Amino acid sequence: MKILLSPRFWAPHGWLGDLLSAARLLTRLPLGAVSARPSEPVASHPARCYPLVGAGIGALAALAFAVGAWLALPPFACALAALAVSILVTGALHEDGLADVADGFGGGHGRERKLAIMRDSRIGSYGVLALALVLTARGGSLASLADTGAAAAALIAxxxxxxxxxxxxxxxxPLARSxxxxxxTGRPGGADAVIAFAVGGLAAFLLLDFGVAVVAILACAVxxxxxGLQAQRQIGGMTGDVLGAAQQLGEAAVLLAICAGAAP
Incomplete structure:
Protein backbone atom coordinates (compact mmCIF):
# COMPACT_ATOMS: atom_id res chain seq x y z
CA MET A 1 0.00 0.00 0.00
CA LYS A 2 3.06 2.28 -0.06
CA ILE A 3 2.10 3.15 -3.60
CA LEU A 4 -0.65 5.39 -2.19
CA LEU A 5 2.15 7.72 -1.08
CA SER A 6 3.87 7.65 -4.46
CA PRO A 7 3.65 10.85 -6.56
CA ARG A 8 3.40 8.65 -9.67
CA PHE A 9 0.15 7.16 -8.39
CA TRP A 10 -1.44 10.61 -8.11
CA ALA A 11 -0.02 12.11 -11.32
CA PRO A 12 -2.83 13.89 -13.24
CA HIS A 13 -1.80 12.41 -16.58
CA GLY A 14 -1.98 8.93 -15.07
CA TRP A 15 -5.50 9.54 -13.80
CA LEU A 16 -6.58 10.92 -17.16
CA GLY A 17 -5.12 7.91 -18.98
CA ASP A 18 -6.76 5.46 -16.60
CA LEU A 19 -10.09 7.28 -16.86
CA LEU A 20 -10.02 7.10 -20.65
CA SER A 21 -9.02 3.42 -20.56
CA ALA A 22 -11.83 2.66 -18.11
CA ALA A 23 -14.38 4.56 -20.21
CA ARG A 24 -13.28 2.75 -23.37
CA LEU A 25 -13.73 -0.58 -21.65
CA LEU A 26 -16.98 0.02 -19.81
CA THR A 27 -18.88 2.11 -22.36
CA ARG A 28 -19.58 2.28 -26.06
CA LEU A 29 -18.75 5.96 -26.28
CA PRO A 30 -16.58 6.86 -29.32
CA LEU A 31 -13.28 7.09 -27.44
CA GLY A 32 -11.20 4.75 -29.61
CA ALA A 33 -10.21 1.13 -29.16
CA VAL A 34 -9.24 -0.41 -25.81
CA SER A 35 -5.47 -0.42 -25.61
CA ALA A 36 -3.56 -3.36 -24.16
CA ARG A 37 -1.87 -2.93 -20.82
CA PRO A 38 1.85 -2.17 -21.17
CA SER A 39 4.28 -4.93 -20.35
CA GLU A 40 6.42 -2.75 -18.07
CA PRO A 41 5.31 -2.07 -14.46
CA VAL A 42 2.88 0.82 -14.06
CA ALA A 43 1.85 2.83 -11.02
CA SER A 44 -1.86 2.20 -11.32
CA HIS A 45 -4.67 0.31 -13.04
CA PRO A 46 -7.73 1.74 -14.84
CA ALA A 47 -9.98 -0.10 -12.37
CA ARG A 48 -9.46 2.73 -9.90
CA CYS A 49 -11.49 4.89 -12.30
CA TYR A 50 -14.36 2.44 -12.79
CA PRO A 51 -16.57 4.25 -10.25
CA LEU A 52 -15.86 7.59 -11.96
CA VAL A 53 -17.08 6.11 -15.24
CA GLY A 54 -20.06 4.74 -13.34
CA ALA A 55 -20.85 8.25 -12.09
CA GLY A 56 -20.94 9.47 -15.68
CA ILE A 57 -23.22 6.63 -16.75
CA GLY A 58 -25.47 7.31 -13.78
CA ALA A 59 -25.62 11.01 -14.65
CA LEU A 60 -26.73 10.23 -18.22
CA ALA A 61 -29.37 7.83 -16.89
CA ALA A 62 -30.51 10.49 -14.41
CA LEU A 63 -30.84 12.96 -17.28
CA ALA A 64 -33.08 10.50 -19.13
CA PHE A 65 -35.23 10.10 -16.00
CA ALA A 66 -35.49 13.88 -15.66
CA VAL A 67 -36.49 14.32 -19.31
CA GLY A 68 -39.19 11.69 -18.86
CA ALA A 69 -40.48 13.48 -15.78
CA TRP A 70 -40.45 16.82 -17.67
CA LEU A 71 -42.58 15.18 -20.36
CA ALA A 72 -45.01 14.16 -17.59
CA LEU A 73 -44.41 10.44 -18.16
CA PRO A 74 -45.41 8.10 -15.30
CA PRO A 75 -42.59 7.09 -12.92
CA PHE A 76 -42.18 3.61 -14.38
CA ALA A 77 -41.74 5.04 -17.89
CA CYS A 78 -39.11 7.42 -16.53
CA ALA A 79 -37.36 4.46 -14.90
CA LEU A 80 -37.44 2.54 -18.18
CA ALA A 81 -35.92 5.53 -19.98
CA ALA A 82 -33.10 5.66 -17.43
CA LEU A 83 -32.44 1.92 -17.79
CA ALA A 84 -32.50 2.15 -21.57
CA VAL A 85 -29.92 4.94 -21.62
CA SER A 86 -27.56 3.11 -19.26
CA ILE A 87 -27.85 -0.03 -21.39
CA LEU A 88 -27.20 1.89 -24.59
CA VAL A 89 -24.18 3.67 -23.13
CA THR A 90 -22.61 0.43 -21.90
CA GLY A 91 -23.72 -1.73 -24.82
CA ALA A 92 -25.36 -4.08 -22.29
CA LEU A 93 -21.86 -5.19 -21.29
CA HIS A 94 -22.77 -5.92 -17.69
CA GLU A 95 -26.18 -7.39 -18.48
CA ASP A 96 -24.51 -9.81 -20.85
CA GLY A 97 -22.13 -10.86 -18.08
CA LEU A 98 -25.01 -11.42 -15.68
CA ALA A 99 -26.83 -13.66 -18.17
CA ASP A 100 -23.68 -15.66 -18.95
CA VAL A 101 -22.90 -16.21 -15.28
CA ALA A 102 -26.47 -17.30 -14.52
CA ASP A 103 -26.42 -19.77 -17.41
CA GLY A 104 -22.97 -21.11 -16.54
CA PHE A 105 -23.42 -21.42 -12.81
CA GLY A 106 -26.98 -22.70 -13.09
CA GLY A 107 -26.75 -25.02 -16.07
CA GLY A 108 -23.19 -26.34 -16.12
CA HIS A 109 -21.68 -29.35 -14.38
CA GLY A 110 -17.97 -29.04 -13.71
CA ARG A 111 -15.64 -26.09 -14.08
CA GLU A 112 -14.80 -26.50 -17.76
CA ARG A 113 -18.43 -26.94 -18.76
CA LYS A 114 -19.46 -23.86 -16.82
CA LEU A 115 -16.75 -21.78 -18.48
CA ALA A 116 -17.78 -23.09 -21.90
CA ILE A 117 -21.41 -22.12 -21.31
CA MET A 118 -20.36 -18.66 -20.12
CA ARG A 119 -18.42 -18.13 -23.35
CA ASP A 120 -21.35 -19.25 -25.53
CA SER A 121 -23.11 -16.23 -27.04
CA ARG A 122 -26.51 -17.91 -26.76
CA ILE A 123 -28.67 -17.17 -23.73
CA GLY A 124 -30.50 -19.84 -21.76
CA SER A 125 -33.40 -19.90 -19.34
CA TYR A 126 -31.23 -19.08 -16.30
CA GLY A 127 -29.85 -16.04 -18.07
CA VAL A 128 -33.28 -14.81 -19.12
CA LEU A 129 -34.63 -15.20 -15.59
CA ALA A 130 -31.63 -13.44 -14.05
CA LEU A 131 -31.96 -10.50 -16.43
CA ALA A 132 -35.70 -10.26 -15.86
CA LEU A 133 -35.36 -10.30 -12.08
CA VAL A 134 -32.50 -7.81 -11.89
CA LEU A 135 -34.01 -5.41 -14.43
CA THR A 136 -37.32 -5.55 -12.58
CA ALA A 137 -35.57 -4.82 -9.28
CA ARG A 138 -33.72 -1.86 -10.80
CA GLY A 139 -36.72 -0.45 -12.63
CA GLY A 140 -39.18 -1.03 -9.83
CA SER A 141 -36.92 0.63 -7.28
CA LEU A 142 -36.47 3.68 -9.49
CA ALA A 143 -40.19 3.91 -10.20
CA SER A 144 -40.88 4.08 -6.48
CA LEU A 145 -38.77 7.25 -6.27
CA ALA A 146 -41.25 9.67 -7.82
CA ASP A 147 -39.11 12.68 -6.94
CA THR A 148 -36.72 13.42 -9.82
CA GLY A 149 -33.93 14.61 -7.54
CA ALA A 150 -34.11 11.47 -5.41
CA ALA A 151 -34.08 9.26 -8.50
CA ALA A 152 -31.09 11.11 -9.95
CA ALA A 153 -29.14 10.75 -6.70
CA ALA A 154 -30.04 7.06 -6.54
CA LEU A 155 -28.92 6.41 -10.12
CA ILE A 156 -25.57 8.14 -9.75
CA ALA A 157 -24.91 6.51 -6.37
CA PRO A 174 -7.42 -15.40 -9.24
CA LEU A 175 -8.32 -15.50 -12.91
CA ALA A 176 -10.52 -18.42 -13.88
CA ARG A 177 -9.01 -18.54 -17.38
CA SER A 178 -5.81 -17.29 -18.96
CA THR A 185 -7.11 -5.90 -18.71
CA GLY A 186 -4.73 -7.15 -16.02
CA ARG A 187 -5.16 -7.13 -12.27
CA PRO A 188 -5.26 -3.97 -10.16
CA GLY A 189 -3.24 -3.56 -7.00
CA GLY A 190 -4.46 -3.03 -3.48
CA ALA A 191 -4.10 0.74 -3.78
CA ASP A 192 -6.35 0.79 -6.84
CA ALA A 193 -8.96 -1.27 -5.00
CA VAL A 194 -8.88 1.04 -1.96
CA ILE A 195 -9.28 4.15 -4.10
CA ALA A 196 -12.10 2.67 -6.18
CA PHE A 197 -14.03 1.55 -3.11
CA ALA A 198 -13.44 4.92 -1.43
CA VAL A 199 -14.78 6.80 -4.46
CA GLY A 200 -17.88 4.61 -4.55
CA GLY A 201 -18.47 5.02 -0.82
CA LEU A 202 -17.90 8.77 -0.96
CA ALA A 203 -20.49 9.10 -3.71
CA ALA A 204 -23.01 7.21 -1.58
CA PHE A 205 -22.44 9.46 1.44
CA LEU A 206 -22.59 12.64 -0.65
CA LEU A 207 -25.78 11.71 -2.49
CA LEU A 208 -27.77 9.74 0.07
CA ASP A 209 -28.86 10.11 3.67
CA PHE A 210 -26.21 8.77 6.02
CA GLY A 211 -28.17 5.73 7.20
CA VAL A 212 -29.28 4.84 3.68
CA ALA A 213 -25.71 5.21 2.42
CA VAL A 214 -24.41 2.81 5.08
CA VAL A 215 -27.05 0.21 4.23
CA ALA A 216 -26.43 0.65 0.49
CA ILE A 217 -22.67 0.18 0.88
CA LEU A 218 -23.14 -2.92 3.02
CA ALA A 219 -25.74 -4.39 0.64
CA CYS A 220 -23.49 -3.86 -2.37
CA ALA A 221 -20.45 -5.29 -0.59
CA VAL A 222 -22.34 -8.38 0.61
CA GLY A 228 -16.96 -13.59 -5.73
CA LEU A 229 -16.95 -16.50 -3.31
CA GLN A 230 -19.42 -18.37 -5.49
CA ALA A 231 -17.24 -17.77 -8.56
CA GLN A 232 -14.23 -19.10 -6.67
CA ARG A 233 -16.15 -22.24 -5.77
CA GLN A 234 -17.73 -22.85 -9.15
CA ILE A 235 -15.06 -21.86 -11.69
CA GLY A 236 -11.98 -21.16 -9.62
CA GLY A 237 -11.89 -17.39 -9.86
CA MET A 238 -12.78 -14.30 -11.80
CA THR A 239 -13.82 -13.63 -15.38
CA GLY A 240 -15.14 -10.55 -17.16
CA ASP A 241 -18.63 -12.05 -17.01
CA VAL A 242 -18.40 -12.39 -13.24
CA LEU A 243 -17.40 -8.74 -12.95
CA GLY A 244 -20.37 -7.75 -15.11
CA ALA A 245 -22.69 -9.79 -12.94
CA ALA A 246 -21.17 -8.24 -9.81
CA GLN A 247 -21.92 -4.76 -11.14
CA GLN A 248 -25.53 -5.67 -11.96
CA LEU A 249 -26.21 -7.32 -8.61
CA GLY A 250 -24.48 -4.48 -6.77
CA GLU A 251 -26.51 -1.84 -8.60
CA ALA A 252 -29.76 -3.68 -7.88
CA ALA A 253 -28.83 -4.06 -4.21
CA VAL A 254 -28.06 -0.35 -3.88
CA LEU A 255 -31.31 0.72 -5.55
CA LEU A 256 -33.33 -1.67 -3.39
CA ALA A 257 -31.63 -0.31 -0.27
CA ILE A 258 -32.45 3.25 -1.35
CA CYS A 259 -36.03 2.24 -2.11
CA ALA A 260 -36.37 0.69 1.33
CA GLY A 261 -34.91 3.79 2.96
CA ALA A 262 -37.40 6.01 1.15
CA ALA A 263 -40.41 3.97 2.23
CA PRO A 264 -42.72 5.78 4.68
Whole structure:
Protein backbone atom coordinates (compact mmCIF):
# COMPACT_ATOMS: atom_id res chain seq x y z
CA MET A 1 0.00 0.00 0.00
CA LYS A 2 3.06 2.28 -0.06
CA ILE A 3 2.10 3.15 -3.60
CA LEU A 4 -0.65 5.39 -2.19
CA LEU A 5 2.15 7.72 -1.08
CA SER A 6 3.87 7.65 -4.46
CA PRO A 7 3.65 10.85 -6.56
CA ARG A 8 3.40 8.65 -9.67
CA PHE A 9 0.15 7.16 -8.39
CA TRP A 10 -1.44 10.61 -8.11
CA ALA A 11 -0.02 12.11 -11.32
CA PRO A 12 -2.83 13.89 -13.24
CA HIS A 13 -1.80 12.41 -16.58
CA GLY A 14 -1.98 8.93 -15.07
CA TRP A 15 -5.50 9.54 -13.80
CA LEU A 16 -6.58 10.92 -17.16
CA GLY A 17 -5.12 7.91 -18.98
CA ASP A 18 -6.76 5.46 -16.60
CA LEU A 19 -10.09 7.28 -16.86
CA LEU A 20 -10.02 7.10 -20.65
CA SER A 21 -9.02 3.42 -20.56
CA ALA A 22 -11.83 2.66 -18.11
CA ALA A 23 -14.38 4.56 -20.21
CA ARG A 24 -13.28 2.75 -23.37
CA LEU A 25 -13.73 -0.58 -21.65
CA LEU A 26 -16.98 0.02 -19.81
CA THR A 27 -18.88 2.11 -22.36
CA ARG A 28 -19.58 2.28 -26.06
CA LEU A 29 -18.75 5.96 -26.28
CA PRO A 30 -16.58 6.86 -29.32
CA LEU A 31 -13.28 7.09 -27.44
CA GLY A 32 -11.20 4.75 -29.61
CA ALA A 33 -10.21 1.13 -29.16
CA VAL A 34 -9.24 -0.41 -25.81
CA SER A 35 -5.47 -0.42 -25.61
CA ALA A 36 -3.56 -3.36 -24.16
CA ARG A 37 -1.87 -2.93 -20.82
CA PRO A 38 1.85 -2.17 -21.17
CA SER A 39 4.28 -4.93 -20.35
CA GLU A 40 6.42 -2.75 -18.07
CA PRO A 41 5.31 -2.07 -14.46
CA VAL A 42 2.88 0.82 -14.06
CA ALA A 43 1.85 2.83 -11.02
CA SER A 44 -1.86 2.20 -11.32
CA HIS A 45 -4.67 0.31 -13.04
CA PRO A 46 -7.73 1.74 -14.84
CA ALA A 47 -9.98 -0.10 -12.37
CA ARG A 48 -9.46 2.73 -9.90
CA CYS A 49 -11.49 4.89 -12.30
CA TYR A 50 -14.36 2.44 -12.79
CA PRO A 51 -16.57 4.25 -10.25
CA LEU A 52 -15.86 7.59 -11.96
CA VAL A 53 -17.08 6.11 -15.24
CA GLY A 54 -20.06 4.74 -13.34
CA ALA A 55 -20.85 8.25 -12.09
CA GLY A 56 -20.94 9.47 -15.68
CA ILE A 57 -23.22 6.63 -16.75
CA GLY A 58 -25.47 7.31 -13.78
CA ALA A 59 -25.62 11.01 -14.65
CA LEU A 60 -26.73 10.23 -18.22
CA ALA A 61 -29.37 7.83 -16.89
CA ALA A 62 -30.51 10.49 -14.41
CA LEU A 63 -30.84 12.96 -17.28
CA ALA A 64 -33.08 10.50 -19.13
CA PHE A 65 -35.23 10.10 -16.00
CA ALA A 66 -35.49 13.88 -15.66
CA VAL A 67 -36.49 14.32 -19.31
CA GLY A 68 -39.19 11.69 -18.86
CA ALA A 69 -40.48 13.48 -15.78
CA TRP A 70 -40.45 16.82 -17.67
CA LEU A 71 -42.58 15.18 -20.36
CA ALA A 72 -45.01 14.16 -17.59
CA LEU A 73 -44.41 10.44 -18.16
CA PRO A 74 -45.41 8.10 -15.30
CA PRO A 75 -42.59 7.09 -12.92
CA PHE A 76 -42.18 3.61 -14.38
CA ALA A 77 -41.74 5.04 -17.89
CA CYS A 78 -39.11 7.42 -16.53
CA ALA A 79 -37.36 4.46 -14.90
CA LEU A 80 -37.44 2.54 -18.18
CA ALA A 81 -35.92 5.53 -19.98
CA ALA A 82 -33.10 5.66 -17.43
CA LEU A 83 -32.44 1.92 -17.79
CA ALA A 84 -32.50 2.15 -21.57
CA VAL A 85 -29.92 4.94 -21.62
CA SER A 86 -27.56 3.11 -19.26
CA ILE A 87 -27.85 -0.03 -21.39
CA LEU A 88 -27.20 1.89 -24.59
CA VAL A 89 -24.18 3.67 -23.13
CA THR A 90 -22.61 0.43 -21.90
CA GLY A 91 -23.72 -1.73 -24.82
CA ALA A 92 -25.36 -4.08 -22.29
CA LEU A 93 -21.86 -5.19 -21.29
CA HIS A 94 -22.77 -5.92 -17.69
CA GLU A 95 -26.18 -7.39 -18.48
CA ASP A 96 -24.51 -9.81 -20.85
CA GLY A 97 -22.13 -10.86 -18.08
CA LEU A 98 -25.01 -11.42 -15.68
CA ALA A 99 -26.83 -13.66 -18.17
CA ASP A 100 -23.68 -15.66 -18.95
CA VAL A 101 -22.90 -16.21 -15.28
CA ALA A 102 -26.47 -17.30 -14.52
CA ASP A 103 -26.42 -19.77 -17.41
CA GLY A 104 -22.97 -21.11 -16.54
CA PHE A 105 -23.42 -21.42 -12.81
CA GLY A 106 -26.98 -22.70 -13.09
CA GLY A 107 -26.75 -25.02 -16.07
CA GLY A 108 -23.19 -26.34 -16.12
CA HIS A 109 -21.68 -29.35 -14.38
CA GLY A 110 -17.97 -29.04 -13.71
CA ARG A 111 -15.64 -26.09 -14.08
CA GLU A 112 -14.80 -26.50 -17.76
CA ARG A 113 -18.43 -26.94 -18.76
CA LYS A 114 -19.46 -23.86 -16.82
CA LEU A 115 -16.75 -21.78 -18.48
CA ALA A 116 -17.78 -23.09 -21.90
CA ILE A 117 -21.41 -22.12 -21.31
CA MET A 118 -20.36 -18.66 -20.12
CA ARG A 119 -18.42 -18.13 -23.35
CA ASP A 120 -21.35 -19.25 -25.53
CA SER A 121 -23.11 -16.23 -27.04
CA ARG A 122 -26.51 -17.91 -26.76
CA ILE A 123 -28.67 -17.17 -23.73
CA GLY A 124 -30.50 -19.84 -21.76
CA SER A 125 -33.40 -19.90 -19.34
CA TYR A 126 -31.23 -19.08 -16.30
CA GLY A 127 -29.85 -16.04 -18.07
CA VAL A 128 -33.28 -14.81 -19.12
CA LEU A 129 -34.63 -15.20 -15.59
CA ALA A 130 -31.63 -13.44 -14.05
CA LEU A 131 -31.96 -10.50 -16.43
CA ALA A 132 -35.70 -10.26 -15.86
CA LEU A 133 -35.36 -10.30 -12.08
CA VAL A 134 -32.50 -7.81 -11.89
CA LEU A 135 -34.01 -5.41 -14.43
CA THR A 136 -37.32 -5.55 -12.58
CA ALA A 137 -35.57 -4.82 -9.28
CA ARG A 138 -33.72 -1.86 -10.80
CA GLY A 139 -36.72 -0.45 -12.63
CA GLY A 140 -39.18 -1.03 -9.83
CA SER A 141 -36.92 0.63 -7.28
CA LEU A 142 -36.47 3.68 -9.49
CA ALA A 143 -40.19 3.91 -10.20
CA SER A 144 -40.88 4.08 -6.48
CA LEU A 145 -38.77 7.25 -6.27
CA ALA A 146 -41.25 9.67 -7.82
CA ASP A 147 -39.11 12.68 -6.94
CA THR A 148 -36.72 13.42 -9.82
CA GLY A 149 -33.93 14.61 -7.54
CA ALA A 150 -34.11 11.47 -5.41
CA ALA A 151 -34.08 9.26 -8.50
CA ALA A 152 -31.09 11.11 -9.95
CA ALA A 153 -29.14 10.75 -6.70
CA ALA A 154 -30.04 7.06 -6.54
CA LEU A 155 -28.92 6.41 -10.12
CA ILE A 156 -25.57 8.14 -9.75
CA ALA A 157 -24.91 6.51 -6.37
CA UNK A 158 -25.88 3.05 -7.61
CA UNK A 159 -23.80 3.20 -10.79
CA UNK A 160 -20.80 4.60 -8.92
CA UNK A 161 -20.92 2.33 -5.89
CA UNK A 162 -21.60 -0.85 -7.88
CA UNK A 163 -18.38 -0.27 -9.84
CA UNK A 164 -16.41 0.74 -6.76
CA UNK A 165 -16.08 -2.85 -5.58
CA UNK A 166 -14.97 -4.36 -8.89
CA UNK A 167 -11.30 -3.50 -8.39
CA UNK A 168 -11.32 -5.32 -5.06
CA UNK A 169 -12.78 -8.45 -6.68
CA UNK A 170 -10.20 -8.27 -9.46
CA UNK A 171 -7.35 -7.86 -6.99
CA UNK A 172 -8.47 -10.54 -4.55
CA UNK A 173 -9.59 -13.30 -6.90
CA PRO A 174 -7.42 -15.40 -9.24
CA LEU A 175 -8.32 -15.50 -12.91
CA ALA A 176 -10.52 -18.42 -13.88
CA ARG A 177 -9.01 -18.54 -17.38
CA SER A 178 -5.81 -17.29 -18.96
CA UNK A 179 -7.59 -15.46 -21.78
CA UNK A 180 -10.66 -13.28 -22.05
CA UNK A 181 -11.46 -9.72 -21.06
CA UNK A 182 -10.45 -9.99 -17.41
CA UNK A 183 -7.07 -11.45 -18.33
CA UNK A 184 -6.48 -8.84 -21.03
CA THR A 185 -7.11 -5.90 -18.71
CA GLY A 186 -4.73 -7.15 -16.02
CA ARG A 187 -5.16 -7.13 -12.27
CA PRO A 188 -5.26 -3.97 -10.16
CA GLY A 189 -3.24 -3.56 -7.00
CA GLY A 190 -4.46 -3.03 -3.48
CA ALA A 191 -4.10 0.74 -3.78
CA ASP A 192 -6.35 0.79 -6.84
CA ALA A 193 -8.96 -1.27 -5.00
CA VAL A 194 -8.88 1.04 -1.96
CA ILE A 195 -9.28 4.15 -4.10
CA ALA A 196 -12.10 2.67 -6.18
CA PHE A 197 -14.03 1.55 -3.11
CA ALA A 198 -13.44 4.92 -1.43
CA VAL A 199 -14.78 6.80 -4.46
CA GLY A 200 -17.88 4.61 -4.55
CA GLY A 201 -18.47 5.02 -0.82
CA LEU A 202 -17.90 8.77 -0.96
CA ALA A 203 -20.49 9.10 -3.71
CA ALA A 204 -23.01 7.21 -1.58
CA PHE A 205 -22.44 9.46 1.44
CA LEU A 206 -22.59 12.64 -0.65
CA LEU A 207 -25.78 11.71 -2.49
CA LEU A 208 -27.77 9.74 0.07
CA ASP A 209 -28.86 10.11 3.67
CA PHE A 210 -26.21 8.77 6.02
CA GLY A 211 -28.17 5.73 7.20
CA VAL A 212 -29.28 4.84 3.68
CA ALA A 213 -25.71 5.21 2.42
CA VAL A 214 -24.41 2.81 5.08
CA VAL A 215 -27.05 0.21 4.23
CA ALA A 216 -26.43 0.65 0.49
CA ILE A 217 -22.67 0.18 0.88
CA LEU A 218 -23.14 -2.92 3.02
CA ALA A 219 -25.74 -4.39 0.64
CA CYS A 220 -23.49 -3.86 -2.37
CA ALA A 221 -20.45 -5.29 -0.59
CA VAL A 222 -22.34 -8.38 0.61
CA UNK A 223 -23.77 -9.33 -2.79
CA UNK A 224 -20.50 -8.71 -4.61
CA UNK A 225 -18.47 -10.61 -2.03
CA UNK A 226 -20.98 -13.44 -2.15
CA UNK A 227 -20.75 -13.63 -5.93
CA GLY A 228 -16.96 -13.59 -5.73
CA LEU A 229 -16.95 -16.50 -3.31
CA GLN A 230 -19.42 -18.37 -5.49
CA ALA A 231 -17.24 -17.77 -8.56
CA GLN A 232 -14.23 -19.10 -6.67
CA ARG A 233 -16.15 -22.24 -5.77
CA GLN A 234 -17.73 -22.85 -9.15
CA ILE A 235 -15.06 -21.86 -11.69
CA GLY A 236 -11.98 -21.16 -9.62
CA GLY A 237 -11.89 -17.39 -9.86
CA MET A 238 -12.78 -14.30 -11.80
CA THR A 239 -13.82 -13.63 -15.38
CA GLY A 240 -15.14 -10.55 -17.16
CA ASP A 241 -18.63 -12.05 -17.01
CA VAL A 242 -18.40 -12.39 -13.24
CA LEU A 243 -17.40 -8.74 -12.95
CA GLY A 244 -20.37 -7.75 -15.11
CA ALA A 245 -22.69 -9.79 -12.94
CA ALA A 246 -21.17 -8.24 -9.81
CA GLN A 247 -21.92 -4.76 -11.14
CA GLN A 248 -25.53 -5.67 -11.96
CA LEU A 249 -26.21 -7.32 -8.61
CA GLY A 250 -24.48 -4.48 -6.77
CA GLU A 251 -26.51 -1.84 -8.60
CA ALA A 252 -29.76 -3.68 -7.88
CA ALA A 253 -28.83 -4.06 -4.21
CA VAL A 254 -28.06 -0.35 -3.88
CA LEU A 255 -31.31 0.72 -5.55
CA LEU A 256 -33.33 -1.67 -3.39
CA ALA A 257 -31.63 -0.31 -0.27
CA ILE A 258 -32.45 3.25 -1.35
CA CYS A 259 -36.03 2.24 -2.11
CA ALA A 260 -36.37 0.69 1.33
CA GLY A 261 -34.91 3.79 2.96
CA ALA A 262 -37.40 6.01 1.15
CA ALA A 263 -40.41 3.97 2.23
CA PRO A 264 -42.72 5.78 4.68
Missing amino acids: AHTLSRGGLAALMAAQ DGLAAA VQLGL
